Amino acid sequence: MRRLRELIIPGVDKSLLVRDAVKLMPELSRRRFIAGGASFGALTLLTGCNVIDSDSADALLAQVSKFNDAVQAALFNPNTLAPTYAESAITKPFPFNAYYALDDAPDVDGKDYRFEVTGLVDNKKAWTLDELHALPQVKQVTRHICVEGWSAIGSWTGTPLRDFLKLVGADTRAKYCWFRCAEGYTSTLDMPTALHPQTQMTFKFGDDILPRAYGYPMKIRVPTKLGFKNPKYVIGMEVTNDYKGGYWENQGYNAFSGS
Numbered sequence: 001m002r003r004l005r006e007l008i009i010p011g012v013d014k015s016l017l018v019r020d021a022v023k024l025m026p027e028l029s030r031r032r033f034i035a036g037g038a039s040f041g042a043l044t045l046l047t048g049c050n051v052i053d054s055d056s057a058d059a060l061l062a063q064v065s066k067f068n069d070a071v072q073a074a075l076f077n078p079n080t081l082a083p084t085y086a087e088s089a090i091t092k093p094f095p096f097n098a099y100y101a102l103d104d105a106p107d108v109d110g111k112d113y114r115f116e117v118t119g120l121v122d123n124k125k126a127w128t129l130d131e132l133h134a135l136p137q138v139k140q141v142t143r144h145i146c147v148e149g150w151s152a153i154g155s156w157t158g159t160p161l162r163d164f165l166k167l168v169g170a171d172t173r174a175k176y177c178w179f180r181c182a183e184g185y186t187s188t189l190d191m192p193t194a195l196h197p198q199t200q201m202t203f204k205f206g207d208d209i210l211p212r213a214y215g216y217p218m219k220i221r222v223p224t225k226l227g228f229k230n231p232k233y234v235i236g237m238e239v240t241n242d243y244k245g246g247y248w249e250n251q252g253y254n255a256f257s258g259s
């Protein structure tokens with residue numbers, strides 16, 4: 001992934017590209033895109049296209065013409081439910097993605113694993129995997145959208161984060177939930193997104209324990225946010241009023257994907 005904000009694009013007039021894209025968008029997305037300021041940055045984040053020349057500008061327009069209104073609407077408005085799909089729609093194999101190759105992904109030992117809950121919560125505690133697995137779980141089949149230009153449908157099972165926040169006595173008037181991962185990755189969710197009914201502490205992919213590739217032993221699945229706001233190998237959560245950013249947030253990917 002590269003920084004999108006400061007791209008200089010020879011032969012591409014950004015404002016014309018935005019105007020063309022608006023014309024191609026379905027109704028609901030168009031209204032929300034315009035309400036959001038119709039910026040070039042939002043367009044690249046929405047489509048996942050890095051526009052570097054006129055060919056990639058064409059690719060972006062082709063992408064817009066395939067827009068699924070319901071998916072885009074959920075990304076634009078955190079109060080909307082993300083669409084769910086039949087199990088037959090699950091993408092196989094589901095892609096692995098990180099800022100490194102799969103061989104370098106964290107290999108977390110489930111026996112030693114602890115999920116540390118800190119910050120503005122009544123019950124600060126380090127949870128074992130057995131304790132987490134004992135929580136009530138639900139299955140969701142949703143689409144994961146990565147700004148790098150791919151999307152895929154997956155099946156994730158776990159505990160709604162809002163139920164867990166209630167359980168630990170989190171101050172839900174706080175602004176953020178900040179997540180730390182085993183290899184140092186971090187990400188921030190704004191509290192409304194953390195409390196969204198589909199935001200999940202995920203322990204399974206399909207019917208299997210979450211494989212290493214997808215974040216064993218726990219990821220935070222957020223179908224209303226882009227992929228980078230879905231931290232894997234999560235080892236800590238802090239409820240806080242301080243904006244602590246995150247691995248990609250700090251590199252400029254914060255404009256559209258949520259706080």
Ligand SMILES: Nc1nc2c(c(=O)[nH]1)N[C@H]1C(S)=C(S)[C@@H](COP(=O)(O)O)O[C@H]1N2
Pocket residue numbers: 094095096097098099100145146147181182183185213214215227228229230231232233
């Ligand atoms: N810990 C950690 N979580 C992460 C990342 C990462 O590099 N490290 N990459 C993010 C990005 S950009 C994407 S698209 C998804 C990919 O998840 P997947 O491997 O399950 O497809 O993980 C997100 N969460």
Ligand SMILES: [Mo]
Pocket residue numbers: 097145146147148226227228
């Ligand atoms: Mo991503």
